[in-house]
Amino acid sequence: MFTNQLSPEEARSVILENIKRTEMEEVDLVDALGRVLVERVKSEIDVIPFNNAAMDGFAVKREDLLNASEENPVVLDVMEEIPAGSYFDGNIEHGQCLRIMTGAPVPDCTDAVVKYEIVDYLDGDGMPGSKVAFKACPKELDNIRSRGEEVLAGGTVIEAGEILGAGGIGYLANCGVSKVKVYKKPRVGVIAIGSELQMPGEPLKPGCIYESNSVALSATVLEAGGIPTRIGIVEDDFDVLCDAIEKASKEFDFVVTSGGASNGDFDFIKGVIDKKGELIFTLVNMRPGKCQTFGLVNETPVMGFPGNPAAAYCGFEILLRPALLSMQGHKNLEIPTFEATLVGDRKKRDPRRMYLRGFVEKDAEGNYRFTPAKNQSSGIYGPIQQSNCLAIIPEGEPEGGKVLDGTTLQIIPFGVLEGSVI
Numbered sequence: 001m002f003t004n005q006l007s008p009e010e011a012r013s014v015i016l017e018n019i020k021r022t023e024m025e026e027v028d029l030v031d032a033l034g035r036v037l038v039e040r041v042k043s044e045i046d047v048i049p050f051n052n053a054a055m056d057g058f059a060v061k062r063e064d065l066l067n068a069s070e071e072n073p074v075v076l077d078v079m080e081e082i083p084a085g086s087y088f089d090g091n092i093e094h095g096q097c098l099r100i101m102t103g104a105p106v107p108d109c110t111d112a113v114v115k116y117e118i119v120d121y122l123d124g125d126g127m128p129g130s131k132v133a134f135k136a137c138p139k140e141l142d143n144i145r146s147r148g149e150e151v152l153a154g155g156t157v158i159e160a161g162e163i164l165g166a167g168g169i170g171y172l173a174n175c176g177v178s179k180v181k182v183y184k185k186p187r188v189g190v191i192a193i194g195s196e197l198q199m200p201g202e203p204l205k206p207g208c209i210y211e212s213n214s215v216a217l218s219a220t221v222l223e224a225g226g227i228p229t230r231i232g233i234v235e236d237d238f239d240v241l242c243d244a245i246e247k248a249s250k251e252f253d254f255v256v257t258s259g260g261a262s263n264g265d266f267d268f269i270k271g272v273i274d275k276k277g278e279l280i281f282t283l284v285n286m287r288p289g290k291c292q293t294f295g296l297v298n299e300t301p302v303m304g305f306p307g308n309p310a311a312a313y314c315g316f317e318i319l320l321r322p323a324l325l326s327m328q329g330h331k332n333l334e335i336p337t338f339e340a341t342l343v344g345d346r347k348k349r350d351p352r353r354m355y356l357r358g359f360v361e362k363d364a365e366g367n368y369r370f371t372p373a374k375n376q377s378s379g380i381y382g383p384i385q386q387s388n389c390l391a392i393i394p395e396g397e398p399e400g401g402k403v404l405d406g407t408t409l410q411i412i413p414f415g416v417l418e419g420s421v422i
């Protein structure tokens with residue numbers, strides 16, 4: 001158990017040390033989007049499986065056209081038509097050619113395809129029986145895509161550990177693969193702690209508010225590739241919370257709570273984790289959200305976020321997203337950042353690392369500028385919705401108690417996957 005306040009980086013690595021990768025499952029290709037492949041996939045076939053035409057036109061013996069020019073066009077007889085999906089296994093003589101469509105197999109008796117646009121029809125309409133004139137000699141294998149251009153049978157299509165994108169899914173489908181093994185999505189049980197919390201549907205009772213953190217946290221779990229289950233509201237009661245955490249720890253891969261993480265008379269999550277399992281840390285040097293509690297119950301990781309909405313949200317983004325991604329096999333968990341200059345002075349009297357909600361945009365000169373949301377209260381959601389990033393103000397107290405206009409800040413853009421290059 002850490003009794004000290006951890007830096008966000010320390011807290012993140014402690015969580016990463018205490019999670020397990022999920023098991024694997026076989027899923028249809030489209031369901032594998034954004035997920036990590038468990039094992040290398042090899043192709044059983046050559047892709048593409050045969051030399052095919054890259055243009056609609058005429059398949060020719062190049063030798064016939066060696067002397068073709070504007071002044072002396074070479075005339076060939078069109079023998080057959082080869083649409084895509086068909087196969088010509090005959091032969092042609094010198095002086096003959098084949099009409100061929102894009103994607104159709106190029107017969108071995110030809111060695112270049114000449115597109116329609118540069119061929120003249122002398123007699124007929126270009127269909128079999130016509131005579132067509134060529135005014136230039138194509139390059140060898142011109143407009144022919146070669147068999148195995150992408151991968152040969154037995155070759156690697158996607159390596160184990162790669163995150164499948166739409167391109168990879170298309171590539172696998174091209175190889176005739178329809179299912180792949182990926183790491184399972186972690187099942188995350190989300191508990192809202194607080195006797196003041198009420199579900200929507202009924203008018204609010206005096207002193208109560210509608211429960212919202214478990215809804216927002218479920219959305220963030222979904223964004224991070226997990227499967228959230230809202231377990232419901234648990235009142236501020238030590239024993240009731242003990243039972244809820246015990247039960248959830250046996251049903252889910254990760255348990256997330258919000259509220260009751262501070263030192264108030266009814267804040268029980270730390271005590272409950274300590275009683276039921278192992279309490280690992282309780283404080284992180286960040287604002288919003290210093291009361292970040294983490295531990296294990298029945299070997300299941302339990303993250304107790306603070307009740308204040310922005311504190312829970314930032315706790316998730318900074319500490320938990322990488323953990324959920326790691327459980328699904330992601331290896332590069334670096335949070336992408338870039339630099340922007342602060343617009344306006346910003347008071348900073350709290351020595352904690354600050355994650356400001358706000359908007360980053362490029363100015364006329366192409367420089368990134370960050371404008372903090374006016375209201376940085378950790379008790380409200382609106383500024384998160386209206387923001388496109390978090391800006392980091394480093395720990396410590398700046399001279400004069402404020403960070404000055406034009407200071408360079410690190411920006412964490414929303415919606416950019418860990419490990420991305422930006």
Ligand SMILES: Nc1nc2c(c(=O)[nH]1)N[C@H]1C(S)=C(S)[C@@H](COP(=O)(O)OP(=O)(O)OC[C@H]3O[C@@H](n4cnc5c(N)ncnc54)[C@H](O)[C@@H]3O)O[C@H]1N2
Nearest residue numbers: 192194211212213214259260261262267291306307308311
């Ligand atoms: N004496 C001190 N008091 C507080 C301190 C402190 O250092 N000393 N820290 C403050 C900070 S900072 C935070 S953050 C909060 C964290 O407290 P808790 O995790 O115990 O959160 P609660 O007290 O349960 O709730 C805080 C606030 O959020 C509302 N809330 C809670 N759950 C939900 C939910 N599911 N949906 C919507 N809103 C929720 C709750 O009603 C409170 O208003 O402690 C400060 N206090």
Ligand code: MOO
Nearest residue numbers: 288289290311378
């Ligand atoms: O840590 Mo609290 O989140 O500053 O409100």
